Amino acid sequence: MTPPQKQKIAKAGKSATLPLTFNRRQVYILPTSYGLLFLLILFAMLLGSINYNNNLGFLLVFLLGSISLISMIHTYRNLLGIKILSVSAEPVFAGKTVLFMLAVRAESGHRRAIGFMMEKEHPALENIDVKTDETVSVNCPTRSRGIFRAGRITAWTRYPLGLFRAWTVISPDVSYVVYPKPIAGPMGFGVSPGGDEFDGIPVQQGADDFSGLKQYQPGDPVGRISWKSLSRGLGVFTKEFSGAGGISVMLDYDAVRDADREHKLSRLTDMVLKAHNMNAEYGLMLPGRTIAPGKGERHKHTCLKALAIFGLNES
Amino acid sequence: MNEPYKTIFPILTALIVAIFPHIGNLPVWIILWCVVMWGYLPLSFKFKWPRPGIKIRRLLTAIGIIGLLFTYSRRLDQNAYLGLLAVMAALKPFEIASHRDRMITVFLAYFIVITSLFLAETLAITLYMLLSVGITTAVLIRINDPAGRFKDNFKLAALIMAQAIPLMILLFLLFPRIEGSLFGLSLTNTGKSGFSDTLAPGSVTNLVKNDDVAFRVLFERSIPPAPLLYWRGIVFQDFDGRKWHVDKQTRQWHAPPEGKNPVSYTITLEPHNNRWLFALDMPATIPRSAIFYKDYTLRTRRSIKRKMRYSMISNTRYHPAGENGWTLRKSIRLPEGVNPKTRALAARITKNARTVDEKVGRILDYFRTGGFSYTLKPPRLGANSVDDFIFQSKKGYCEHYASAFAFMLRSIGIPARIVGGYQGGEVNPYADYLIVRQSDAHVWVEIWYPKTGWNRVDPTAAVAPERISKGIRGTLSPDDLPGFFGRRYLGALSGVIEQIRFGWDAINTRWSALFEGYSYSKQRALLEKIGITSGGLAVSLKALLLLLVVIGMIVGAYAWFALKSPCRKPDKVKKYYARFCKKLSRAGLARKAAQGPIDYMNHVLKNRPDLKDEVTEITELYVRLRYRGQTSRSVLSDFIQKVRVFKPARKESKD
Structure with missing residues (x-):
């Protein structure tokens, strides 16, 4: 596992505050390789027209030249005035995307075929309708x-003719959390603080009492979706259980039998997820930080975030 | 929509539209090749047939190139280049999986469109090319915006073209032109019909069957009367017993003969693949790029393969200067032994005549009274063609009469030669210019008079005077006339067709004068008009500079409008709503920071029920404009108007 990149966290370039609108100072434009090829073709045809003194040839060469020049304005305009209202990112596990x-929003005019990207890749091209918030x-x-600042996002377009490429780079002031990568294993803790040795979370049979259904929310464990009510067409509901046996576990960093810190964190991540899925009440003990037992999405995030930033300089 | 409809079919359409006008210049196998490839592709999508993979595509490319080598190995010209483009364009649609391939295929379509510079520069072709560029541009937009609608693609292509056309016109007018050719390459055109450098019985008759335009003439003043419209082109000097030949040794001459009654005109000559230029008898000026010869004919340096325009002055009356003895001796030379009966006849009928004039008159009288007739369908003649014509068939066309006449004159020692060209022409009623067709082809005779020099004598005028006064169409029976089916079978409708033909010809001629005629010299004249005069390279540089400045200004103006306006429009709604709020706040009803327009309206209505109608209306319009996306111009102007006239009284009476 690669060591966490502290420098990436520390690196704080000029960041833009949102919302921001692409203006003329930020939007750049250059011909694409196709544009240069087109220019070459036109030049060859111009030489032909001069040689044969052919007015139709001149006319066509000049028409195509003018069209490409005009297309430059259209390309530039396609990007100008687009507003980025907000940028957000859900936390992910390391190694995931x-x-x-x-x-985004365009106050005037439809915007066609705009790509947003971070790395060198081929993004899907987006259309932005006038006065509509698009995601x-x-x-x-x-x-x-770790916690990272969002990198530079490039918005670019080649619309309409593909001969020019206009682009702008934004570095929004947004950070995102990357949890440690979960590594599956037994729910073993080695020696617990009390000195007792046990494997797994003691789950008391029958303690998981079904208490009712609640409206499904993104993030609820799939295993708890009430398929029965879904198949009846009632909507998506999640089964709720009371108590989860009333047990409460402390997931202890020092109790994980592993030499490598990153590996330990990964194991703890896995345990947090398992405990969450079982609807158990769990707490987290890290050197220097203890999170009291609890449950729910917010609690899970608190624990996972603590694991994500453990041992790193929090800025 | 699936892939083929989104990009492949539009690209195919662009290629087909681009290649269509070239069909005539492509060999049959390439046309079939294109039809097969372009036909297979859509069918393969419909019936799920396999499409060729990379290996088969390579094989097909190799076959195509071998085919091209076989077809064009003898002559590598623009048709070979076109053939190569067509063969490539036929195969390329099979590999357009990536954006790059699609872009290159569309460029190929543009390439084929520009290749039309090898075609004629007619108005129809020019309009077709504009259409073709429009379609190709729409397809280019399509592949850069695959999610868009075709209608929008076409609309944008039309908009871009409309914005580009002013720039195009500027570039066309101001881009520095050069004289002559850049690399010395010229087009190889299979020349159209026209005179050749020999004249045999039947050669003019063949031409007359052709209704193609030979040239068009625009006179500066009125069109001269028909009997003066002799268009001189070639002089046939040597007779070999059957054919008349152009004298290859004719020397260049410095100046045309003197004359009177000058006529100024401009000729637009269709390409005929030979060097001669036609001019009204007798040329008084030598056009640029032409050479004047001792036999009073004009020729260009290279054969004429493109439409050519030249302005001239001719003298309808002329008195050529003296001729050297060598030329005169050549002009009475005849081969030994041919046409003995004609020689005897010529000697007999001119026996008692003393002057040249008298002798000429006697021979013409013989033609007039000897039972000769004028026809396009003369019988075949034997080895002694003149004897056969005069003593047996007595039927002939202008070349028979001219040939017999010149032969007889030479046999009695009068220098004579045959001049080939055209006689007459049709006046286009819509534009007052003359259309001279191949069917107006004519030959006549020039005789050397000791006192007045070379003079035109037309034996055809003696036999069929209406040929000269009424032209070919008034002379021959409809069955003999060349031309389209309609003249014979459509009766009254043919008149309408004729009118349409004249109208279209008039439009085309005007176009060709404006467009094709624009050249180095016209550009100089234009630049002079706008004040750029100093000679040589400086003019070109100044023109280029001017061009850059003007284009920079236009593009700048476009950009300014295009990039400014999007920020402006919504502001108007905002601005006028702010004005509305300000008016209300002056009346004591200020809008609070967090108050939405509806809340604000309710607040105002509670305090000032008297303003109900206006405030409700304005707020409703504002909400429509701002939140419901109804941005139509009428709603906006309505809103602005209402805000303008809104004048809330300061306070209500009871308050």
């Missing part, structure tokens, strides 16, 4: 855990 959701997503691969 973080998805930035950009809320576009940008992918970025992650390698290690």
Whole structure:
């Protein structure tokens, strides 16, 4: 596992505050390789027209030349005036791809075929309708855990003729959390603080009492979706259980039998997820930080975030 | 929509539209090749047939190139280049999986469109090319915006073209032109019909069957009367017993003969693949790029393969200067032994005549009274063609009469030669210019008079005077006339067709004068008009500079409008709503920071029920404009108007 990249966290370039609008100072434009090839073709045809003194040839060469010149304005304009309202990213586990959701809007005119990207890749081209909030997503691969500032997002377009490429680079003031990569294993803790040795979380049979259904929310464990009510067409509901046996576990960093810190964190991550899925009450003990037992999405995030930033300089 | 409809079919359409006008210049196998490839592709999508993979595509490319080598190995010209483009364009649609391939295929379509510079520069072709560029541009937009609608693609292509056309016109007018050719390459055109450098019985008759335009003439003043419209082109000097030949040794001459009654005109000559230029008898000036010869004919340096325009002055009355003895001796030379009966006849009928004039008159009288007739369908003649004509068939066309006449004159020692060209022409009623067709082809005779020099004598005028006064169409029976089916079978409708033909010809001629005629010299004249005069390279540089400045200004103006306006429009709504709020706040009803327009309206209505109508209306319009996306111009102007006239009284009476 690669060591966390501290420098990436520390690196704080000029960042833009949102919302921001692409203006003339930020939008650049250059011919694409196709544009240069087109220019070469036109030049060859111009030489032909001069040689044969052919007015139709001149006319066509000049028409195509003018068209490409005009297309430059259209390309530039396609990007200008687009507003980025917000940028957000859901936390992901290391090694997965973080998805930035950009809320964008164009106050005037439809915008066609605009790509948003972070790395060199081929993004899907987006169309932005006039005066409508659109959401576009940008992918970025992650390698290690931590809290990172969103990198530079490039918005670009070649519309309409593909002869020119206009682009602008934004570095939104947005950070995202990358949890440690979960590594599956037994729910073993080695020697617990009390000195007793046990494997797994003691789950008391029958303690998981079904208490009712609640409206499904993104993030609820799939295993708890009430398929029965879904198949009846009632909607998506999640089964709720009371108590989860009433047990409460402390997931202890020092109790994980592993030499490598990153590996330990990964194991703890896995345990947090398992405990969450079992609807158990769990707490987290890290050197220097203890999170009291609890449950729910917010609690899970608190624990995972603590694991993500453990041992790193929090800025 | 699936892939083929999104990009492949539009690209195919662009290629087909681009290649269509070239069909005539492509060999049959390439046309079939294109039809097969372009036909297979859509069918393969419909019936799920396999599409060729990379290996088969390579094989097909190799076959195509071998085919091209076989077809064009003898002559590598623009048709070979076109053939190569067509063969490539036929295969390319099979590999357009990536954006790069698609872009290159569309460029190929543009390439084929520009290749039309090898075609004629007619108005129809020019309009077709504009259409073709429009379609190709729409397809280019399509592949850069695959999610868009075709209609929008076409609309944008039309908009871009409309914005580009002013720039195009500027570039066309101001881009520095050069004289002559850049690399010395010229087009190889299979020349159209026209005179050749020999004249045999039947050669003019063949031409007359052709209704193609030979040239068009625009006179500066009125069109001269028909009997003066002799268009001189070639002089046939040597007779070999059957054919008349152009004298290859004719020397260049410095100046045309003197004359009177000058006529100024401009000729637009269709390409005929030979060097001669036609001019009204007798040329008084030598056009640029032409050489004047001792036999009073004009020729260009290279054969004429493109439409050519030249302005001239001719003298309808002329008195050529003296001729050297060598030329005169050549002009009475005849081969030994041919046409003995004609020689005897000529000697007999001119026996008692003393002057040249008298002798000429006697021979013409013989033609007039000897039972000769004028026809396009003369019988075949034997080895002694003149004897056969005069004593047996007595039927002939202008070349028979001219040949017999010149032969007889030479046999009695009068220098004579045959001049070939055209006689007459049709006046286009819509534009007052003359259309001279191949069917107006004519030959006549020039005789050397000791006192007045070379003079035109037309034996055809003696036999069929209406040929000269009424032209070919008034002379021959409809069955003999060349031309389209309609003249014979459509009766009254043919008149309408004729009118349409004249109208279209008039439009085309005007176009060709404006467009094709624009050249180095016209550009100089234009630049002079706008004040750029100093000679040589400086003019070109100044023109280029001017061009850059003007284009920079236009593009700048476009950009300014295009990039400014999007920020402006919504502001108007905002601005006028702010004005509305300000008016209300002056009346004591200020809008709070967090108050939405509806809340604000309710607040105002509670305090000032008297303003109900206006405030409700304005707020409703504002909400429509701002939040419901109804941005139509009428709603906006309505809103602005209402805000303008809104004048809330300061306070209500009861308050």
